[in-house]
Every structure is written in C-alpha cells, then in structure tokens.
Amino acid sequence: MSESIELQPAEVRITALGGLGEIGLNMMVLESGTDLLLIDCGLMFPEAYMLGIDLVLPDISAIRHRVKDIRALVLTHGHEDHIGAIPYLLPELGFPPIYGTGLTLGLLRNKLEEHDLLDRVELRRVSLPEEVSLGPFAVEFFRVTHSIVDGAGLAIRTPAGLIVHTGDFKFDNTPVDGNRTDMARLAGYGDQGVLLLLSDSTNVERPGMTLSERVVGDALAEILPRCPHLVMVSTFSSNIHRVQQAVDAAVACGRKVLLNGRSMVANCTVARQLGYLRIPDATLIDLRDLRDLPRQEVMVITTGSQAEPLSALMRIAMADHKQLELEPGDTVILSSKFIPGNEKAISNLINHLYRRGAEVYYETTSEIHVSGHAGQEELKLMLALTRPRYFVPIHGEYRHLVRHAQLARTMGVAADYVRVLENGQPLVVGPNGLRREARVDSGRVLVDGKGVGDVGAMELRDRRHLANHGLVMAILGVNQKSGEIVYGPEIFTRGFIPEENSAAYLEEMRAVILQVFQEHSLEAVTEWEELRVEVRKALRRLFNRTIKRRPLIVPVIMEL
Amino acid sequence: MSESIELQPAEVRITALGGLGEIGLNMMVLESGTDLLLIDCGLMFPEAYMLGIDLVLPDISAIRHRVKDIRALVLTHGHEDHIGAIPYLLPELGFPPIYGTGLTLGLLRNKLEEHDLLDRVELRRVSLPEEVSLGPFAVEFFRVTHSIVDGAGLAIRTPAGLIVHTGDFKFDNTPVDGNRTDMARLAGYGDQGVLLLLSDSTNVERPGMTLSERVVGDALAEILPRCPHLVMVSTFSSNIHRVQQAVDAAVACGRKVLLNGRSMVANCTVARQLGYLRIPDATLIDLRDLRDLPRQEVMVITTGSQAEPLSALMRIAMADHKQLELEPGDTVILSSKFIPGNEKAISNLINHLYRRGAEVYYETTSEIHVSGHAGQEELKLMLALTRPRYFVPIHGEYRHLVRHAQLARTMGVAADYVRVLENGQPLVVGPNGLRREARVDSGRVLVDGKGVGDVGAMELRDRRHLANHGLVMAILGVNQKSGEIVYGPEIFTRGFIPEENSAAYLEEMRAVILQVFQEHSLEAVTEWEELRVEVRKALRRLFNRTIKRRPLIVPVIMEL
Known part of the structure; x- marks a missing residue:
C-alpha cells in the first residue's frame, strides 16, 4: 500500500x-x-x-x-x-x-x-x-x-x-x-x-428468510422423547446457543449431559464462566459416570460433525473409541451443516453410524440445523x-x-x-x-x-504429482574417471506398483537406463544433469508405452 | 460361491x-x-x-x-x-x-x-x-x-x-x-x-415425488428468450431427453446447436442413429460455423457439468479454450446434479464462469435439473x-x-x-x-x-503419505570392507520444504545421519537394514522436533 x-x-x-x-x-x-x-x-x-x-x-x-x-x-x-x-x-x-x-x-x-x-x-x-x-x-x-x-x-x-x-x-x-x-x-x-x-x-x-435458531430447539424437543436409548448430539463447539438448546432438551427429558471433544469442553467452559451458557452442575457428567447410568438417561454433546478423520465421533462410528460406543437403539443427531467439501466424509460417517445400529438425524432429513x-x-x-x-x-x-x-x-x-x-x-x-x-x-x-509459508506452489505441485502417480527413483553410481557404472541401476518405487511382484518390470526399467548410458558416449558427457534428463525421459516413455502412468521420476547419478 | x-x-x-x-x-x-x-x-x-x-x-x-x-x-x-x-x-x-x-x-x-x-x-x-x-x-x-x-x-x-x-x-x-x-x-x-x-x-x-423431466424443458423455454447472447447448456451426455429438450428450446428461439465434448458427440450420434434423438441437420453446426453466426443465435450443448479438470467447460471457464470463449452477457446453464464429492469443484467452476461475465443458472438457484x-x-x-x-x-x-x-x-x-x-x-x-x-x-x-488391480491398499497408503507430507531421500555409500562412508549423505526432498532456501536444514539432516553412523559400531552391523531403520528414526525425530511434519523417509545405503 x-x-x-x-x-x-x-x-x-x-x-x-x-x-x-x-x-x-x-x-x-x-x-x-x-x-x-x-x-x-x-x-x-x-x-x-x-x-x-x-x-x-x-x-x-x-x-x-x-x-x-x-x-x-x-x-x-x-x-x-x-x-x-x-x-x-x-x-x-x-x-x-x-x-x-x-x-x-x-x-x-x-x-x-x-x-x-x-x-x-x-x-x-x-x-x-x-x-x-x-x-x-x-x-x-x-x-x-x-x-x-x-x-x-x-x-x-x-x-x-x-x-x-x-x-x-x-x-x-x-x-x-x-x-x-x-x-x-x-x-x-x-x-x-x-x-x-x-x-x-x-x-x-x-x-x-433463514429459520430461527429456536426451530432447532423445537426439533430436539420433539425428537428426544422418542429416543429409547443413548442420544448423541454433534455440533460446532462455538455454537453455544445450539449447545444450550441441546442441554435444555436433555434436562427436560431427565438426561444427564456429557460434553465430549477437546474444543467442546474448552468453549463450553469459557461460555459458562462468562455467563453465556447455563448448565446446572448436577447435569454435567464425565466419562467415568457413563457406566453407572442407564443409557436412556444420557445425552452426549460432541464435536466431530464434519467427520474429521480423528474426531471422537468418527472413531465412535468406526467402533474404534475406547470409552464411548454406540449400540442398536441409540440415536445420533448431526446438528450442523454439511460444509462444502466435507459432504462425502459426512455421508460416510452417517453410513457407519447406521452400521452401528443407531438411528441418525441429519440435515437432509430433519430440521435439526439452521x-x-x-x-x-x-x-x-x-x-x-x-x-x-x-x-x-x-x-x-x-x-x-x-x-x-x-x-x-x-x-x-x-x-x-x-x-x-x-x-x-x-x-x-x-x-x-x-x-x-x-x-x-x-x-x-x-x-x-x-x-x-514455506510450503508453496512448487511443493504442492510435487505433492499432487506424488499423490496421483507415486514415485520411481533410479540410483546409479558412476566411476568419475572411467565413466563405468559401478553401482546400480537400483530402482525404488513408492505408490507406483507393488515391488514384490514386478521383478520383470523393474528389470525392464534397468535395461532402459543402461541403454541410455550405452547410447551416450560418456567421454562426451560434461554434465551429469544431461544424463539425468535422458534417464527421466527414457523411463517416462517406457511407462507411457506400457502402463500409462506418470510417476514422479527421480534419477540420482552419483559420481564415485 | x-x-x-x-x-x-x-x-x-x-x-x-x-x-x-x-x-x-x-x-x-x-x-x-x-x-x-x-x-x-x-x-x-x-x-x-x-x-x-x-x-x-x-x-x-x-x-x-x-x-x-x-x-x-x-x-x-x-x-x-x-x-x-x-x-x-x-x-x-x-x-x-x-x-x-x-x-x-x-x-x-x-x-x-x-x-x-x-x-x-x-x-x-x-x-x-x-x-x-x-x-x-x-x-x-x-x-x-x-x-x-x-x-x-x-x-x-x-x-x-x-x-x-x-x-x-x-x-x-x-x-x-x-x-x-x-x-x-x-x-x-x-x-x-x-x-x-x-x-x-x-x-x-x-x-x-421427483419432478418430471418435462419441468426442465419448461424451465429452459422460460430462460432462453431472456438470454441476450450465447447460451451454453451443460449436462450428462447420456441424458438424451435433456439434450432433446435443450435442442427443442434452441430451435424454438431460432438458435443453432453446437454439440461439444467427445462423449456428447459420440452419444448423440448413437442416439440419433437409433432414433432416440431428433435434431434437424440444419440445426447442427460445428466449431468452424461459430464465427459466422451472431452469438445470440447459438446454443452450445456441452459436457463438463461435473467440473472435470480437463473438460471443455472448465477450460472455457478458465479462459483457456482455443475455440470457445465466454463474453459478458453470455449465459451458462448447468443442467445437472452436483454429484457428491464434486460440489467444491463445481462451485469453483461457477465462480470462474461469473468471472468471465456470464450469467449462470445452476441447481441451487433454478429448476434446471431434476x-x-x-x-x-x-x-x-x-x-x-x-x-x-x-x-x-x-x-x-x-x-x-x-x-x-x-x-x-x-x-x-x-x-x-x-x-x-x-x-x-x-x-x-x-x-x-x-x-x-x-x-x-x-x-x-x-x-x-x-x-x-495392481494398485492396492499399500500403494494408496504410500500415495496418501507422499501427498500429505512429501518425501525425503537420504542416500549414502559405504565401503563394504572398511565401513567408511564414501558417498553422501546426499539429501533429496520433494513436496517437503523448498530445497533452495533450506541449506542449513539439509545440513542438520546430514549431521543427524552421520551421528547415527558414529553411534553404531560398523563392525557390529551385520545387516544394513538395521542402519536404515535407525536413519529413518533419527530423521523422524528431527522433523518432529523442528518442523512437525512426517514426510515419507527413504534412506538408501549402498554398499560400494
């Protein structure tokens, strides 16, 4: 400026x-x-x-x-x-x-x-x-x-x-x-x-007009009495009014409330301290209390509504959470938006919740989010x-x-x-x-x-390339004086083809590299970089002709 | 079975x-x-x-x-x-x-x-x-x-x-x-x-009940007379009835029709041959005719409604298509569903179409898809x-x-x-x-x-790892007899950190590797694999302590 x-x-x-x-x-x-x-x-x-x-x-x-x-x-x-x-x-x-x-x-x-x-x-x-x-x-x-x-x-x-x-x-x-x-x-x-x-x-x-937040409270009040077992409500931890409405619905049905997820606990603590969220102390329980209570007397309010891979809710859905598990008859209410880009992951989360036998309420099917x-x-x-x-x-x-x-x-x-x-x-x-x-x-x-700021367009491009096609490294050692190949070519791949059952294909790659060396009079080579480029080209042609893939090719030529 | x-x-x-x-x-x-x-x-x-x-x-x-x-x-x-x-x-x-x-x-x-x-x-x-x-x-x-x-x-x-x-x-x-x-x-x-x-x-x-396909024809018939310039309709090439309705709407407004996209041309050809699609020959034009016609007399029916990165429509939206370009006043109608998983890409496509100055109709805003x-x-x-x-x-x-x-x-x-x-x-x-x-x-x-079938869970895992964290290769050559390091350690990275401004950090990696060799009595090493594992561990610790990233680490130890 x-x-x-x-x-x-x-x-x-x-x-x-x-x-x-x-x-x-x-x-x-x-x-x-x-x-x-x-x-x-x-x-x-x-x-x-x-x-x-x-x-x-x-x-x-x-x-x-x-x-x-x-x-x-x-x-x-x-x-x-x-x-x-x-x-x-x-x-x-x-x-x-x-x-x-x-x-x-x-x-x-x-x-x-x-x-x-x-x-x-x-x-x-x-x-x-x-x-x-x-x-x-x-x-x-x-x-x-x-x-x-x-x-x-x-x-x-x-x-x-x-x-x-x-x-x-x-x-x-x-x-x-x-x-x-x-x-x-x-x-x-x-x-x-x-x-x-x-x-x-x-x-x-x-x-x-966007509906009032109050609508969600009404929907929760309508759904909750019909839930025979445990109820789990997932929402953004910063949506204090949503949490308040879930708590109010729980209290009205005689359920205790367990807050779950790091940011849910942190944000609710701040909001309670500042007077924005009212939860009676007697209503709040922690994980240890869970076993002593009948499931129909508990509501879990949790993070993870965007199906974040490591979130508690995703782990619960995958039956991979130590303290919390779902049983047939439980209810999960996803009280949140499907944020653009997360739709597939959330849809996958919902499928897994159903696999656990839970009934699931979500944006597409109920008024539980505005x-x-x-x-x-x-x-x-x-x-x-x-x-x-x-x-x-x-x-x-x-x-x-x-x-x-x-x-x-x-x-x-x-x-x-x-x-x-x-x-x-x-x-x-x-x-x-x-x-x-x-x-x-x-x-x-x-x-x-x-x-x-250190990862830029170049690094992202390499990551994308690696992500889609994997990596092929070709390493060989050349005697500085004689120009003779004294090591390799050794081939390593990652994310390309399974190495264990592709011995013949690896052999073909080696042959292609050796041919590059034969075709280039090594005395005339002043720059190894030139040979590296040739090796890369030759391998790219091979892959294109045979398997139609474009891995990142990293040729390493060592002067020994 | x-x-x-x-x-x-x-x-x-x-x-x-x-x-x-x-x-x-x-x-x-x-x-x-x-x-x-x-x-x-x-x-x-x-x-x-x-x-x-x-x-x-x-x-x-x-x-x-x-x-x-x-x-x-x-x-x-x-x-x-x-x-x-x-x-x-x-x-x-x-x-x-x-x-x-x-x-x-x-x-x-x-x-x-x-x-x-x-x-x-x-x-x-x-x-x-x-x-x-x-x-x-x-x-x-x-x-x-x-x-x-x-x-x-x-x-x-x-x-x-x-x-x-x-x-x-x-x-x-x-x-x-x-x-x-x-x-x-x-x-x-x-x-x-x-x-x-x-x-x-x-x-x-x-x-x-799902709405009748006919509704889309009505919507097109309503939108088209209001379009002052070129109209582009994008849909799945297999939806022959949708194409028919777009053609009918074009004909009713005196527009010629250009079919664009490989599968659009192929599928419409089959459908016309079999009598499922009726387009008068005089209505169809090709890319060469485009320049001779006023823009308000043309409808382009194209593939690319899912914002596939290489599709014609995406290239048009990015102003990167040789024969077709959008001008302010043109209209693009995305007559198709946002397929789950493609929402972000389609949303990005729409933004770019607006950047070209086009008016855009899409599922969220109009009845142009059922x-x-x-x-x-x-x-x-x-x-x-x-x-x-x-x-x-x-x-x-x-x-x-x-x-x-x-x-x-x-x-x-x-x-x-x-x-x-x-x-x-x-x-x-x-x-x-x-x-x-x-x-x-x-x-x-x-x-x-x-x-x-040759890319399996293992290759996908490696690709995912490479995608998220990039790659660090450490190559060194060891004299088979003396155990002395005679080459390297040479470090190569891809998608990790920009190599050009990280000389000091690369030096730190080399030091860590050399330390591993110092700490292991090389005479006692019977398996190089053991040292490879140690090098990987040491680098992982370094990255965790300093930059908090987990690249795929590939140590290569050559016996020379």
Whole structure:
C-alpha cells in the first residue's frame, strides 16, 4: 500500500486481504490519512488441493511495512474464520490492541494462551452497543444474531462518512438469548445516511428468510422423547446457543449431559464462566459416570460433525473409541451443516453410524440445523434499513458477491455504486465517488506443521504429482574417471506398483537406463544433469508405452 | 460361491458384487441350480482417497471359477454405473451373451469397439416389454423412466417365484418421449404374486415425488428468450431427453446447436442413429460455423457439468479454450446434479464462469435439473403395486438401504422379510423363507492407467503419505570392507520444504545421519537394514522436533 496514492482528508480506502471471493480468511483494512484499522483476522481450512496443509492464513505483506500505523484490530465475532489467524499474525502486526465482545475475546484468549502470547496483547472488551474511538475512526459495535453468541456488526464513522460492516449476521426474531439484531440502530444509521454498506453474502443463493435458531430447539424437543436409548448430539463447539438448546432438551427429558471433544469442553467452559451458557452442575457428567447410568438417561454433546478423520465421533462410528460406543437403539443427531467439501466424509460417517445400529438425524432429513447467515429477504431488509449510497458485498465466493451485487441493484442502489471487489483490490470512497486503485499483494499463506509459508506452489505441485502417480527413483553410481557404472541401476518405487511382484518390470526399467548410458558416449558427457534428463525421459516413455502412468521420476547419478 | 451350500430346486440365491452400500459399481448375481444370471456390470468413479485412480471395477473373484455357468448378462440401462465395467471384465466373464434395450446396447457397442472387443461378444437387443428365456430364468424386460432413455426393470421368473428388479427408476407421468414406467405390468406382477422386490434406494431421503423431466424443458423455454447472447447448456451426455429438450428450446428461439465434448458427440450420434434423438441437420453446426453466426443465435450443448479438470467447460471457464470463449452477457446453464464429492469443484467452476461475465443458472438457484430416481412416494408406489413377500433395497449407500428398509416396513412388508444386504452377502430365497449364507469375496478393483488391480491398499497408503507430507531421500555409500562412508549423505526432498532456501536444514539432516553412523559400531552391523531403520528414526525425530511434519523417509545405503 506504500505505492498507493495518498488519500485526501475526506477519503477512506478499504482493502480486503481475505474473505472476498472465498469463504473464510476474513480480514479487511480500513485506511484514513495514515491510519489503519483492521477488521477481523480469520483463517481458512485447507481446500482439497492443498495437500497436507493444516491451516491457511491471509497474506498480510501489503501492510507489513505499515504496522506502526495500525490503530487497532476490531473483531465482529469469535468464529475461526474471523479470529483464527490472530495467534499466527499478531507478532507481524506489531501487537495492536484488539477490540471485541465478551465471548469473542474469551475464545481468543484460549488461543493466545496456547500460543504463549496472552501477556503481549491488550484485549479490550466492548459491550453491545458501544462506541470506541480509534484514531480517525469511531467504531460502534452493534448486536447481530449469528450462529455464535455475542456477534457484532460495526458502524464506523470516518472522515468520508458512515461505513456499516454487517459482520456475519441473520435477522433472528426469536434468538435463544432474546437478543435480536439491533434493527433500531440499523434504521438509525439509515436515517443518518450510510455512505457504504459492506454486507455478508454467504447465503445470497437462498430465497426467503433463514429459520430461527429456536426451530432447532423445537426439533430436539420433539425428537428426544422418542429416543429409547443413548442420544448423541454433534455440533460446532462455538455454537453455544445450539449447545444450550441441546442441554435444555436433555434436562427436560431427565438426561444427564456429557460434553465430549477437546474444543467442546474448552468453549463450553469459557461460555459458562462468562455467563453465556447455563448448565446446572448436577447435569454435567464425565466419562467415568457413563457406566453407572442407564443409557436412556444420557445425552452426549460432541464435536466431530464434519467427520474429521480423528474426531471422537468418527472413531465412535468406526467402533474404534475406547470409552464411548454406540449400540442398536441409540440415536445420533448431526446438528450442523454439511460444509462444502466435507459432504462425502459426512455421508460416510452417517453410513457407519447406521452400521452401528443407531438411528441418525441429519440435515437432509430433519430440521435439526439452521444457518447463521441471512437469506435473500434478510439481505434486502439490511439494505432497506441502511439505505446505503455505495454497496460492496463481502464474505462469499465470487458468485455470491456477484449475486449480492445484483440483489442490491434490485433494491435501488445505483448500478455504478455497487462494486464487486476481490481480495487485494483497494477501493477509495470519498466525496468524488468511488475509485479503484492498483491491486496490492494478497493471497493465502499455508501452514504445515510448524512451518508457516514455506510450503508453496512448487511443493504442492510435487505433492499432487506424488499423490496421483507415486514415485520411481533410479540410483546409479558412476566411476568419475572411467565413466563405468559401478553401482546400480537400483530402482525404488513408492505408490507406483507393488515391488514384490514386478521383478520383470523393474528389470525392464534397468535395461532402459543402461541403454541410455550405452547410447551416450560418456567421454562426451560434461554434465551429469544431461544424463539425468535422458534417464527421466527414457523411463517416462517406457511407462507411457506400457502402463500409462506418470510417476514422479527421480534419477540420482552419483559420481564415485 | 463354490463353498456355498447346494441350492434346493426351488431356491434362488442372490449376491450383489457391487451397488449395495455404495452408489455405482452395480452388479448382481442370480443363481438357480448351477446356473448364473448376471444383472448389470457397472463401474464407479474413484473416491477422493483413491489417489490417482481412474476407475473402479467390481471384484468378480467370487464367480471367476463359475464362468461356464453364466447364462447371460442382462442390462437395465446404459449408465456407466451399470455398463461401464463390461469392457474390462468381459474376458474374465467368458464373454456371456448380453441382453439390453436399443440405446443401452448402442452405448455399450461404442465402448466395446474402443476396447477392440466388439466381434467377440453377442449383443441381443430386447424390446420393452419382452421376455427372454435364460436357462432356468425367464426374464421380462419392462419399461421404467429414468435419466436415460430406454431404461428397463426386470421381472425374473425363477423356480422360487417371481423376482422384480426395478433397475434405476422414477414414475415420470409426462416423460419427454411419452413412454411411462409400465405401471400396468407392475400391477400385474403384484396380482401374480411377487416373491422378492429389489428396488432402487438412491433417493429414499427425498420426500414426495421427483419432478418430471418435462419441468426442465419448461424451465429452459422460460430462460432462453431472456438470454441476450450465447447460451451454453451443460449436462450428462447420456441424458438424451435433456439434450432433446435443450435442442427443442434452441430451435424454438431460432438458435443453432453446437454439440461439444467427445462423449456428447459420440452419444448423440448413437442416439440419433437409433432414433432416440431428433435434431434437424440444419440445426447442427460445428466449431468452424461459430464465427459466422451472431452469438445470440447459438446454443452450445456441452459436457463438463461435473467440473472435470480437463473438460471443455472448465477450460472455457478458465479462459483457456482455443475455440470457445465466454463474453459478458453470455449465459451458462448447468443442467445437472452436483454429484457428491464434486460440489467444491463445481462451485469453483461457477465462480470462474461469473468471472468471465456470464450469467449462470445452476441447481441451487433454478429448476434446471431434476433427478432420475424415485422419491419416497414413488418408492411407496412401487411397493404398493408389486406387494412383494420379501424386500431387499438395492442401489444405495448403507444409510439409503436402511431407510428404504424402514420405508418398506411402513408399507406392510413383514419386518423379518425385509433384509439389508451388503456386497458379497448371499441371500437364499425359497419355500423355507430367507437364509443368509457366509460372505463371499467382493470389493473394489482399482484401475490406474493400463493397470487393473495392481494398485492396492499399500500403494494408496504410500500415495496418501507422499501427498500429505512429501518425501525425503537420504542416500549414502559405504565401503563394504572398511565401513567408511564414501558417498553422501546426499539429501533429496520433494513436496517437503523448498530445497533452495533450506541449506542449513539439509545440513542438520546430514549431521543427524552421520551421528547415527558414529553411534553404531560398523563392525557390529551385520545387516544394513538395521542402519536404515535407525536413519529413518533419527530423521523422524528431527522433523518432529523442528518442523512437525512426517514426510515419507527413504534412506538408501549402498554398499560400494
């Protein structure tokens, strides 16, 4: 951003470093004068092609040289795709003060503790509503309902005018804690005049209104009395209201509750401490109590709803869990979305649960999950309340952003005042209208084990190649002086063909390599690299002719 | 099956070799006396964990020693998951005669030609309805509607009684060709008394009735007049009725039609020759005509609806297709299902189509696809018409089979007369009721390139390991006599860390290896294997301590 044109006093620049053109990785930069305000700092779970990657972080190189200008990092809510990258990026961001609501900071605190960073950062808790002054920005946090409690939207007064950032939201009129999205305040912003609305696009493909979270409680209350044995409810551990509703349903049926899964226990502990989750002590049991209780008096609330391979629920489904097992007559309720990319794994999980003899309730067949994001009518309501001059859709894949832009135009926002932005595309908003600037660096930084950013496109390409075709290594030693082959060719393969019953084929590979050596006058060879290339080519031709496979071929020629 | 108990004269054994507990790979064996009848012989597309695999075939080892007893292979319809394995397995099955309807055999003929097998097999075309006598079995083919024309169910008269196999079906009352599922005949079987019903479970999770194929034609007719420029329709090339409806919609709007994609051209050619698809010659254009026509007068009908990486549609979306490109204002209609496992790729395809400026219609947002499988009310209708004594759900994952079994019980089939079977689980049906027998071999044979069955669990495990963590090779040469290291240790990595900026880390690996050699008195080493294991362990410890990754470690110790 150092190359960008200097801002006029009444201009503001917004640049997304993540979350525009993708689900997850949400991070946005607001700029006024020389001051920066960061909104959210989320991670993304790796896509299928990112082989072996644990996590994905936003690339912050565009602001790395500006850390001293960062006034604050403000958080809309506590989901991983909004706070998950913080422990990794905080040092590079120069430890700015972080503002968020109680649960958001409670969940963040756990993360920072794990990364041993808690004492290096200032966490400032805000109420809803509350305004904080951050350099040239006055940020008012206002309440929105979402699939996590204590969600906020942001009304940001800037020298250019009022910018409303919805965070992730829905208009739930009967939320579990009674705290609705603050419509009065949104209408108020509309009356004051909203310069720019940045609004959540996740569910723009869904007509109508998203159902209230309360619906899930009703469904649980209806299903539970019909369950003859153990009941297991699986959901995201951050969905505290969902957990609350499951607990309430359990208590109503005289069941005890076992919380299962590391993050379920951790998040529920934080939520109970902060008063967001109410579970009577007498209701909670642990694994040791399980044997002493009749199965029909227990509800297990567990993580693993996305069929993560090592999750407790997957192990239970595979009859591979030490303390928890399913018996015929038990019931499993998957109270969660099939997250895109996980459908096959979840479907496989459900099949295994049925194999254990359990009855299974899941999204396709029952009302035991509702989304946390606004459907089309709610997105229209947001536009109707705020009546913005300019509109930029956020939080969504490219098609969601385009469709949300179309929707805003049907709601009367002037066609040219609606802009679809992608990550790294700065937009300046000011008295002279909208101005796109040259793109800045943005992208995805891959985390593999303890390595952050060292696995790049090249390594992923090699992994993909190895994944699909396996590996063939050909090793041979050549006498430096005579050029004679004094070792090998020795062939090793992995993931290619079973070595044990392919002696003849290995022999054929050796013959091909020896032929390369015969055909090349070794005296004329100045570069062994040249021979390596020839060996690779010859083997590739052989494989193509015979078995039609393309393993990664690694020829090693040692000068001895 | 040779170990199985001999059948009584009035008994029949059914054994699925595929399709029970999975979608695809459909193949079933019927047995009476010493005679075998095969129903379908389909393939499956590889699941995500089957890295590098092209196709999956059913394992037929259970019947390999019985090929002389195979009376025939009968086919219900021409989808890949019902006929796709035939070219691979036909030689092992001893080239039995194959019975099927016109289009089914037409599509099969193309495959057999490609595999150079056409002159070795007898294809016998049946009409609908038509009865053929095959050893102890009299098989009546009756018409069912499905997402491919010329679909059949089978009414098989056996010494034990009448067995009805639905094939894949729905009750479409307004099919495009006017040929409905033969309800009169189904009711007739019910009157005669059906011993056993085998019924398609694919859509058992869907309440109600599946919409008629005609709905898609209506949707196309509604969308097309609103499309200002080029229209591209993507669908499965085997869905001839869908293609017919797209062509009809194009003709009605004065558009010419370009068929695009190898299988689209091939299947439409067969279907036109056999009279199943009517396209006026004047309507068809080819790529060369494209430039001379205004874009608003063209419809492209193309494959690639599953976002296959090399498909024409994906390349068009990535602006990487030589002859076809999209311009702002063009329309793309994805008239097909998001097949489980492909959701992410299709979603990515749609994003790219939007990036090209096209308007996109897809399953989530429009009525431009309907399923070919019966919903719950149709499954009930099938049970109501046939009123079977015994019921076995077929064609579905395990949960579909369980839910279809539950549904059959609600329809009055006696609880104990409903059986959920899995592949390889024989069931004997006879005057004394149902009898499960010991399981026989069944499973999945993987095809990779030209290799059939040589890639097994071991190779897949290695591929998975390589995919997720990459590879580290450590090569060193040791003097056979002195035990001195005379070459290396040389380190090669792939998909692990970028070699170019990790000199220090490579040095650390070398040091660790040298230390292993120092710690082991080389005189005492009788087996180099022992040292290899130690080198692997030492490197694993190093990686675990430093970078927290688990590459495949291949130590190579050469005796020189």
